[in-house]
Amino acid sequence: MSGPTATTPAAGERVAHVVGAACDALAARADEVNDLNVFPVADGDTGTNMLLTTMAMREAARATTGLARGERCAALARAALVGARGNSGMILSQLVRGAADALAAGDGPLDGPAVARALRGASDAAYGAVRAPVEGTMLTVARRIAEAAEAAPAGSDLAAVLDAALDGGRAGVAETTALLPVLREAGVVDSGGLGVTILLAGAAAALTGRAPAAAPGGAAPRVVTADHLPSRYRYCTSFLVEGEGMDLDALEAALLPLGDSLLVMGDGRQAKVHVHTDAPERAAAAAAAIGTVDAVLFDDMRRQEAARAARLSRRAAPAASCVVVVAADGEGVRELAEGLGAVAVALGVGAMAEAGDAAAPAGVVLAVAAAGADDARAVASARPGTEVVVTSSLPALLASLVEIDPAGDPADVAAAMRAAAGAVDAVEVDGVGDALREALGAALGPLLDGRGPALVTVVVGRDAGVEPAVAEGWVRAVAGDDVEVEAHAGGQAVPALAVGVE
C-alpha cells in the first residue's frame, strides 16, 4: 500500500480521520489505562481524561477544512488546550501544541522527517511546559518516541519513521516501571505513557492505511493504593486564558496562594490553567487581569467525595437508636442532608411515613422546612414517638443536622436540632442574573453588618441560573475575610437562593 506522503495540507476531514483513529484506539482501551493510573494521583481517570482531550480535537479538526496549514495546526492546538482534562490531558495538549508548531513551521509534505520533527517538537514542548518534569511518566515515553523517530535510517518513509517511533514508545512504556518508585511498587507501567503510545498507534494506522500496530499491554496493577489525599480544596477549576505577551510566571505566582495542584500551561498568547481552590472566581479574576478568560469549569470535588463517603459509611453503620429523616424539595438538598447523616426523602406524607417505618426500631426525628410542616405533623400523629423538627428555612434545616447523633435519644436530638436551627438567620432571594446578585448583596448586607466571624450557606435553586461557585463569589464580594462561605446546588423550586447566616 502506498504511504500517502501528502503533498498538500490534508483537508479537515482527513485530519479528523487521523485524530478520530487515535481517539478510537484509545477509547477501546481507556479502562485499561484508567486502571493503571497510580501517579500523580491514583484517581483512575487518566484514560478518560486523555480520551476527552482527544475528542475535543476531533471536533475541532472537522471544522478546519479550507484553512491553511498554519491555521489548522493552531486550531488543533487550541482545541487540545481548551479541551484538556486532568493532568494527563494538560500534558497531552502540550504534546499536540509542540507537534502542531513543528508541522506549521514546515511547508513540505508530511513525510518521515516531518513526522520526526513533529514528534521532537511534541516532546520538547511537553518537557518545557511542566515545571518539574518527572521521568517514568508520559514525558519519558514522548521523548523515547521522538528519539526513536529521529534515529530512523536516513531516507526512511513515513511508515518506517512511525514504526520506529512506536518501537520507541513501547520501550519507553516498559521503562517507566523502573523509573518511578510508585509504579514499581504497584507493578504497573505509566498510564499516561501507555495512553500516548495507543494514540500514536491509532494515528499511525490512519496515516499509513495499515492495520493498527499493537500498542504494549499494561500489566494489571498488583495494588492500587489509594493513599493520596484528595485535595483540601473544593473546586477543581480549569479555564483558558488568551491574550498578548501574557506573563505566565506572574500568573502562576498570583494563583499559587489560592490553592494547590496548580498547572499553568501554554504560551504568552494562550494558556490553560488548572488549580484546586476554594475561590475559583479569584483564580479567574487573576487570569482576567492579563487576558480573556474562557472555557471555565468548576468541579465540586468535595461533593463527590462526600456522596461516596456517605454511601460507604451507611453500609458500615452500626444499629442506631435515633434516625433523622429529612423531607425536602430538591435533590441537592437531600444529598447534603445524607452527607450529614440523615435519611433524606422527597416531600409528601407517603415518603415520610415509609422512611419512618424503615428506620424502626430506632426512634425517628422527622425534620422539614416550613413547606413540609403539615405533612410531617400528620405523619407524626400516626406514629407515636416520632419527633418533629420544623425549621424556618432550608439553610436552617441543614444546620440542624449537625446535631445528628445515631446513638442519642430522639427527644434530645430533636431539641438540639431546634436550637441549632434557631441560630441561623435566613433570607430568601429571588431573581435572575444581575438582579439576583444585587438582591443577594442587599439582603446579606444588614445580616453581616457588625457581626464579625460568620458562616454563610447558600442553597441554590434549580432555576436560579447560577453556579454555586459563582454564588459563593457574590457572597465573598460583600462579606469580610472572616466570613466563611459555602454554596451548593440544592435543586429546590423556590427560592432561587436560600441563604443562611450563622
Added chain:
Amino acid sequence: MDPARLLDAARTALVLDSSCDVPPGRRCANWRVIPIPVTFGSETFADGVDIDAAGFYERLERSERLPTTAQPSVVTIEEVLRDALVAYDSAIVLPLSRHMSGTVDRVREVAAEIDPSRLMVLESGSVTVALGLIALRLQAALERGVTAGEAEALVARLSSEHRAVFSLETLEYLQRGGRIGRAQAVAGSLLRVRPILQILDGEVSPHSRVRGAHRVLPAIAEFVEAHSDPGRVLHVAYAHSRRPEIVPALEALVAGVRPLAVTELTGEVGPTVGTHAGPGAFVVAFVHDGAAERGGGAAS
C-alpha cells in the same frame, strides 16, 4: 518491678516515645525518648532523630503520598531502654495508648527480656502533649520520691482523669491512617462541618461537631468548662500543627473559663501524631492537681 521500690528523679529514668510531643527544651535530664518511624514512600525517618516537625510538614506538603507510622523496632526499643539503665537504676516506660499503637506491648516484651525488676511499663491511654502532661505530673512525683506502686497508681489516675479535646482541619489523615476509632460518625466534609474530637479511654472519639471555624473555639471552651472544676488547680498542655498563633488564643480561652489553669507545656504536634492529624490541628489537654501529688506544683 517491686511495688515497694523507691523511685526518684535522680535514680529513675522516664522513657517516652516520640508521640509525646514534648519539645526537647522541656524534657528533663532523666527522660529518654523512643523514636517512632515515619515513612514517606520508600523513605523512613526516625521521629525526632532524623526528622523534626518543620521537616515533616514541609515534606508532607511536597509529598505525593501520605506518610505512615509504624511501631518502633525491637532493636530501637532495646537500645533506648538499655541506654536508660546505664545511667539510672530503673526506668518507667510510658508509651502512647495501646488503642492507638501496639508499641506498649512490644515495649513490654523487650522490657521483660532486659530486666523486669528495673523496668516498669505503664499504659498511658494518651498521646501527644496529653501524654506529655501525664509525664510531667509523673516527673513531679519522681522529684519528690515515690514507690513504684504509687507511681503506677498515679499514672492510672492521670490516665483516666485527664481530658484532651482537639480540632482537626480535616479528618482525612485520621481516616487514611485507620486511627479514627469511634470518630467515624462525625465525618462530613460538606457545609463547613468541623468535628470536635477527644481522647477518651485511650481512643480518639467524637465529642461534637460544629459548623464554621468561628464556632470551634467556643466549643473548646465549653468542653473545658464541662470537664473541669473551677475551684481546683488545672494543669494544661497545648499543641498545634503549623498553627502557632492558636496557642496564645487557647491559653486566653482557658484562662477565661478556668482562672486556676496553669500552662504546663506547649508544643508542636510532631511527625508521629502529625501523620494522623495533618496540618492545622490543635489540642488542649488538662488534668486536675491531685491530692497525692499536691505540692508538686506547676514549677518546673
